[in-house]
Amino acid sequence: MNEMLEQKNPRSKYRLKRQSLPEALADSLRERILNGEFKEGEPLVQEAIAAEYECSRMPVREAFRQLEAAGLIVSKIHKGAVVTTLPSEQIMELFELRAMLECDILTYALSRMTDHHLNISEQILEQLEDAYHKRDIAKVGALNWEFHRSLYVPADRIQTLALIQGINVQTDRYIRLQLLLTSAFEEAEQDHRQILKLCRSHDPSVIEFMRGHIIRAGHNLLDALHARKVSGTVA
Amino acid sequence: MNEMLEQKNPRSKYRLKRQSLPEALADSLRERILNGEFKEGEPLVQEAIAAEYECSRMPVREAFRQLEAAGLIVSKIHKGAVVTTLPSEQIMELFELRAMLECDILTYALSRMTDHHLNISEQILEQLEDAYHKRDIAKVGALNWEFHRSLYVPADRIQTLALIQGINVQTDRYIRLQLLLTSAFEEAEQDHRQILKLCRSHDPSVIEFMRGHIIRAGHNLLDALHARKVSGTVA
């Protein structure tokens, strides 16, 4: 559920990250799946991964358990692990869940946002725009979530945030895919600026704007996926 | 995220459950944590668990990863795993999340419920009442979730259901604890009958009733926990 919360408490500076090999592996593999290096349905072979990272199969196996719990892979006994494939209805369902949960947490956050919070968000947004113009897909995916997250932190709703993060990991895969396929993210960029502006004035209308932002992103994505499917069966 | 969805598709009869040792271990350990056999903050020693189940430490370690992902334990490197402790605000947050998500999915489910679905729910409810009168805490916990789940299945919202299940696993711990401490579950029993009745007539007012049911459960639980704390520091 709420794994991958490294850096959960940046309250204390000077915090070293001491993670075990399985955790580090899970992080790396998750990133690679999100980036599309491992495609939907592709099998993940323990030995191959172990060889790549120059370790034994055991930490790989533990990492697989984490990824499976995060919903990124499914593994069948004695048959190995494959990258999860989601039907489009379930992808849309994920976006609808995000819309509901993120609007809820944003409601809590809105009244508690300080200038400090907002400045951090603005900073992330600038990095996001920069990454987008440089077409650095992986960075855009990561920073997109970072921006959303930064808006929700003031709510101080730890469980909700963990849940949302889990869903975002899954949608990230498709968002990054969409970035490769379309230019619909232009629209999202403008949305982000508008969201930040509304947050600055603590305008409650940002809630519904956020809902539209997420739902539209879902629809755009499904359109792109559908277009790819009919335009040719090429992978 | 959406782990533990065994039996997801009973479409084909004669389906044997073939789970690996780590999965079986995770199921068993989860149940023991939920039942309070392992208390909050209690350390789980790999070797001890392995000895209990007469297996090596390796499957135990993989099971731990699953439980950690489900939020039931936290493990620090070289220091082992302990059962998660949640502050009361986060417990309430979990109930609020349940209220939001379960009301949402119930909205989808309500119009799609057939007599068949409702009869199954009624059957489960009877078993639940039976277990409650026999004071079989573990069974009450499990069947309580089964009843809720049975109401949501018609919605055909797989991701939402998986998310809700994950949260319910966590709240189950405290619900079972509450069953030991108070008799507030009487109230919940009547709620369940009322919910089923409203579902039978496809009355949309069941949505808000469900919200109240869950939120009240959360408040009752927190009261019970608080009462225990002030009445004495006894474990």
Next chain:
DNA sequence: AGACACCCAACTGGATCCAATCTACATAAG
């Protein structure tokens, strides 16, 4: 007596080894 260094027991992390199972290909029978 208190503080510091060192050592040892307990435990976790990771590697290697062996067993169980699946897949694919080859072979044989209908």
Next chain:
DNA sequence: CTTATGTAGATTGGATCCAGTTGGGTGTCT
């Protein structure tokens, strides 16, 4: 020619073994 069967290689599941870390206890020095 198609279908069933058997066998070999590949791959996963689980056990055992070794190394590294942690925390507590003891002994010594101040």
